[in-house]
Amino acid sequence: MKLENVILANEPGGARWDLEVSDGVLQSKGATNAAPDAPSSLLLPPLCHPHVHLDKPYILTCNHGLSAHHPDYTDLAPRSGSFDEALSNTSKAKERYTAQDVYLRGSQFVATSYQQGVTSMRAFVEVDHVTGTLPLQAVIRLKQDFSHLVQLQICAFAQDPVFSTGHGQENRSILEKALRDYGSDIEALGSTPYVESSQEDSIRNIDWAIRTALEHHVHLDFHLDYNLDSSAAFLVEPVIRLLTEHQWTRRADKSKTIVIGHCSHLSTLPAQKMLDIADGIRQQDLAVHFVGLPTSDLFMMGRPTDEQTAPHSRPRGTLQVPSMIRDVGLAACLGVNNVGNAFTPYGTGDPLQLACWGVGLYQAGTVDDAELLFSCVSSRAREAIGLSNTGYGGGMEKGTAWRPMLLVENTKTMRVPPRPGCPEVPIPARQRVSIKDVVWDPPESSLRSVVSCAHACQTNR
Ligand SMILES: [Zn+2]
Numbered sequence: 001m002k003l004e005n006v007i008l009a010n011e012p013g014g015a016r017w018d019l020e021v022s023d024g025v026l027q028s029k030g031a032t033n034a035a036p037d038a039p040s041s042l043l044l045p046p047l048c049h050p051h052v053h054l055d056k057p058y059i060l061t062c063n064h065g066l067s068a069h070h071p072d073y074t075d076l077a078p079r080s081g082s083f084d085e086a087l088s089n090t091s092k093a094k095e096r097y098t099a100q101d102v103y104l105r106g107s108q109f110v111a112t113s114y115q116q117g118v119t120s121m122r123a124f125v126e127v128d129h130v131t132g133t134l135p136l137q138a139v140i141r142l143k144q145d146f147s148h149l150v151q152l153q154i155c156a157f158a159q160d161p162v163f164s165t166g167h168g169q170e171n172r173s174i175l176e177k178a179l180r181d182y183g184s185d186i187e188a189l190g191s192t193p194y195v196e197s198s199q200e201d202s203i204r205n206i207d208w209a210i211r212t213a214l215e216h217h218v219h220l221d222f223h224l225d226y227n228l229d230s231s232a233a234f235l236v237e238p239v240i241r242l243l244t245e246h247q248w249t250r251r252a253d254k255s256k257t258i259v260i261g262h263c264s265h266l267s268t269l270p271a272q273k274m275l276d277i278a279d280g281i282r283q284q285d286l287a288v289h290f291v292g293l294p295t296s297d298l299f300m301m302g303r304p305t306d307e308q309t310a311p312h313s314r315p316r317g318t319l320q321v322p323s324m325i326r327d328v329g330l331a332a333c334l335g336v337n338n339v340g341n342a343f344t345p346y347g348t349g350d351p352l353q354l355a356c357w358g359v360g361l362y363q364a365g366t367v368d369d370a371e372l373l374f375s376c377v378s379s380r381a382r383e384a385i386g387l388s389n390t391g392y393g394g395g396m397e398k399g400t401a402w403r404p405m406l407l408v409e410n411t412k413t414m415r416v417p418p419r420p421g422c423p424e425v426p427i428p429a430r431q432r433v434s435i436k437d438v439v440w441d442p443p444e445s446s447l448r449s450v451v452s453c454a455h456a457c458q459t460n461r
Contacts, residue, residue, distance in 0.1 A: 001020070001021045001022065001451070001453050002018070002019070002020050002021075003017075003018070003019040003020075003021070003041070003043065003407070003451065004018045004019075004032060004033075004034055005017075005018065005032045005034035005038055005039075005040045005041065006018075006019060006032075006040060006041045006042070006043045006407070007040050007041070007042050007043065007433050007434075008043050008394065008396060009042055009043060009044040009045070009434065009435050010044075010045065010392070010393055010394035010396075011394045011395070011396075012394075014433055014434065015031070016031070016032040016034065016040050017029055017030065017031065017032055018030055018031070018032045018033060018034075021402045021453045022453065023453075024401060024402050024453050025399060025400070025401060025402060026396060026397070026398055026399065026400045026401075026402055027398065028398055029396065029397060029398055037412075038412075039409075039410035039411060039412050039429070039431060040410060040431070040433060041407050041408060041409045041410060042407070042408040042410070042432055042433055042434070042437070042438065043405050043406070043407055043408075043451075044117075044374075044378070044405065044406040044407075044408065044435070044438070045378045045379055045389070045392035045405065045406065046117055046118065046119040046120070046378065046392075046403075046404055046405060046406045046450060047113075047116065047117045047118045047119070047351040047352065047377050047378055047381075047406060048118060048119070048120045048121060048351070048377065048378060048381035048382045048385070048387070049113060049118055049120075049121035049122065049123075049335055049336060049349070049351065049381070050121075050122055050259065050289075050291050050333050050334075050335045050381040050382075050384045050385050051122055051124070051221075051259070051261050051291045051293060051335035051336075051337055052109075052121055052122070052123060052124065052335060052336055052337065052338070052339075052349070053123075053124045053125075053126075053157075053337065053338050053341075053343075054106045054109060054110070054121075054123035054124065054125060054139050054142070054152075055097070055102055055106070055124070055125050055126055055131075055135035055138075055139065056090060056093070056105075056126075056338065056341045057105050057106070057108070057109040057338065057339045057340055057341065057349070058105045058108060058109065058339065058340040058341070059073045059076065059090070059093050059105070059340065059341040059342070060073065060074075060076070060077055060078075060340050060341055060342070060345050061340050062074070062101070062105070063101065063104050063105065063108075066104075067100075069098055069100040069101065070098070070100065070101045070104065071093075071096035071097070071098060071101055072096075073093050073096065076089040076090075076092055076093055076342065077345075078342050078345055081299070081303075081345075082303060083226075083300050083303075085342065086300070086341075086342035086343045087195075089342045090159075090341065090342055090343070091130065091160075093341075094126065094130045094131050095130055097131060097134055097135060098134075099134055099137065099138050102134065102135045102138035102139070103138040103141060103142060106123075106138060106139060106142045107142060107145070107146075109339065109349065110142060110146050110149075110150055110152070111146075112348065112349065113150070113349060114146070114149050114150055114450060115445055115449070116348070116349075116350045116351065116352065116445055116448070117351070117352070117406040117448050117449070117450055118150065118351060119149070119150055119151060119404050119450055120150065120151040120152075120153070120382055120385070120387055121150060121151075121152055121153065122153045122155050122188060122221070122259075122385045123139055123142075123143075123152055123153065123154055123155065124155045124157040124190055124221075125139045125154060125155065125156060125157055126157050126158075126159045126160075127156050127157065127158070127174055127175050127178045128158065128159070128160045128167070128171045128174060128175070129160075129167045129170045129171055129174060130160075132174065133174075133178050133181075133182070136154070136156065136178055136182060136186075137182075139152075139154055140154065140182065140185045143185060149450070149452075151387065153187045153188060153219075153385055153386075153387075154185055154186050154187060154188070155186075155187070155188035155189065155190045155219070155221050156175060156178055156179060156182075156186045156188070156189055156190065157189075157190035157191070157192075157221075158171060158172075158175055158190065158191040158192060158205075158209075159192055159195070159223075160192075160195060161195050161196045161197065161201065161205070162175065162191065162196075162205055162208060163196055163201040163204045163205055163208070164195075164196040164197035164198065164201045165197065168196075168201075172208065175189075175212075176212065179212065179216045179218075183216060186216075186218060187218055187219060187386075188213075188218050188219035188220065188221050188259075188385070189209060189212055189213045189216065189218050189219070189220060189221070190209075190220075190221040190222070190223070191205055191206075191208075191209040191221075191222060191223070192205075192222075192223040193205040193206050193209075193222065193223075193224060193235055194223070194224065194225065194226055194227075194235070199233050202233070202235060202238075203235075203238055203242075206222070206235065206238055206239055206242055207242050207246075209222070210242055210243060210246050210248065211246065213252075213256075214246060214248065214251050214252060217252075217253060217256070218256070219256050219257050219258070219259070219385065219386055220256070220257075220258045220259070221258075221259040221260075221261065222235075222239060222258075222259070222260050222261065223261050223262055224236060224239065224260050224261070224262060224263050225262065225263045225264065225265035225266065226262040226263070226264055226265075226297075226300075226301075227264065227265050227301075228264055228265065228267070228268055228301050228302060228315065228316075228317040229265070229268070230265075230268040230269070232265065234265055236260065236263065236265075236266070236277060237277070237280070239258075239260065240277070240280045240281060240284065240286065240288070243258065243284065243286055244284050244286075248284075248286060249284060249285050249286060255386050256287070256386060257287040257288075257289055257383075257384060257385065257386045258286060258287060258288045258289070259288075259289050259290075259291055259384050259385065260288060260289070260290050260291070261290075261291040261293055261335070261337070262291075262293055262296075262297060262319075263290060263319055264297050264301050264317040264318055264319065266290075266319055267317040267318060267319060267320060268317065271327075274324070274328050274330075275328060277328075277330075278328045278329050278330050281330070282329070287331075288330075288331065289331040289332065289333065289380075289383065289384035290319055290321070290324060290330060290331070290332040290333075291319075291332070291333055291334070291335045291381075291384060292318055292319035292320075292321040292332065292333070292334050292335070292376075293318070293334075293335050293336070293337040294318040294319075294334070294354070294357065294358070294361055295336055295337065295344050295346075295347055295354065295357070296337040296338055296343050296344045297316070297317065297318035297319075298316045298318060298361075299343070299344055299345070299346075300343065301316050301317045301318070302314045302315050302316040302317060318361070319332065320362065321333070321334055321358070321362065321376060322358070322362045322364050322369065322372055322373070322376075323362070325372065325380075326372075331380070331383065331384065332376070332380065333375075333376045333377070333380035333381040333383070333384045334351075334354055334355065334358065334373070334376040334377050334381070335354075335377075335381065336349045336350075336351065336354055350442065350445075351377035351378075351381075352377065352438060352439070352442040352443070353442050354377055355370075355373040355374055355376065355377045355439045355442075356373075356439055356440065356441070356442050358373040358376065358439075359373065359439065359440060367434075367436045370435055370436035370439040370440060371435050371436070371439075373439050374435045374438070374439050378392075379392060390403075391403040392405070402453045404450045404451065404452035404453075405450070405451050406448060406449075406450060406451075407448065407449055407450070407451045408432050408438055408443050408447060408448045409447045409448070409449075410429065410431045410432055410433075410447070411429050411447070412426075412428070412429060413426035413427060413428060413429055414426070414427040414428075414429045415427075
């Protein structure tokens with residue numbers, strides 16, 4: 001595989017290189033022979049979804065038109081858009097799942113993600129008394145069928161209570177059995193303590209998740225504190241306390257991380273409280289990573305309780321990810337959570353688009369901000385789910401093992417139809433030559449692709 005006239009985003013200076021890769025190794029790297037005015041391509045570390053629900057993308061725009069094997073969900077479109085409605089409608093959708101449906105929607109999402117430059121993801125799959133292991137089995141097939149393109153890490157996920165309600169114990173048993181039966185394909189355990197009907201059961205949920213993750217040697221992932229009520233019970237502290245009591249740092253494999261998603265409640269806390277939380281995590285040497293999920297959070301949070309009398313002042317809330325990293329010293333990243341369902345009924349799930357939104361959401365408009373936001377959908381996202389970043393850094397030299405990278409191509413000109421009777425006047429295209437260019441203005445999907453030595457070598461043969 002030859003890559004001509006590329007700029008390595010992680011190298012300062014913007015030098016242009018010709019690279020030759022074979023047998024999975026960078027064989028040569030030299031100054032480009034391309035003409036000075038030839039458009040360069042930008043080579044970036046690939047993107048990662050640290051948190052995405054792979055059993056429920058595109059429910060609202062389902063595949064029912066293709067065949068009767070694919071359920072019709074159109075009656076479950078949001079009416080109020082509320083969180084309770086989303087939970088309720090998603091429960092109804094789950095009752096209609098078929099294996100073909102989950103596989104097709106999942107494959108559409110994974111393929112779209114790959115085209116957007118994603119090479120790794122943590123895929124949440126609900127396992128409970130409604131779905132059983134049907135979605136899990138479909139996602140295990142996806143993991144195998146896309147293994148040459150995407151490192152798909154499965155998180156067996158308890159969206160429903162595992163203690164409260166008449167189904168709590170059953171849900172818990174089904175999940176534990178799935179971990180035993182499909183353990184070789186499951187790399188993380190996820191739970192949602194806030195859906196339990198009491199504070200006591202939320203704590204039991206956390207305790208159970210920690211014990212079970214340790215027992216099965218998997219990563220741990222919580223949906224936590226999904227509210228903007230500063231007076232509500234706050235569960236990050238119990239998570240840290242219980243991780244400490246269970247001696248997670250000593251007992252868990254060093255590679256296993258603890259991820260906390262949503263956690264919009266943190267955005268209501270005073271600065272000192274955030275520093276105290278960070279201190280607690282550092283003192284216990286816990287590999288805790290926070291995942292901000294702003295596209296879902298802004299849609300769900302800060303809703304008026306009464307549409308008629310609601311003030312137009314409606315504070316929204318999502319984790320202040322750049323500030324958590326820089327000011328508080330926490331590990332944090334960004335994810336898309338959902339696409340095309342009642343929790344997030346919009347978007348394409350593009351991580352670069354998410355990073356771009358971060359510029360406005362976090363008022364983060366400097367070049368350094370752009371690089372931080374890119375890392376939040378790339379290297380920091382991979383770290384959160386326990387994946388290595390080796391091979392993606394700067395200083396790529398001859399002999400370096402090649403890992404699939406994201407290539408953003410530039411064109412020399414833009415072409416639009418001329419005025420009638422007038423000649424076409426090509427417009428010089430703006431060139432994307434650094435990380436800020438792709439964060440401030442995400443490139444079109446058709447101009448980006450994952451470059452992998454294995455695939456290119458096979459194509460060349
Ligand atoms: Zn989620």
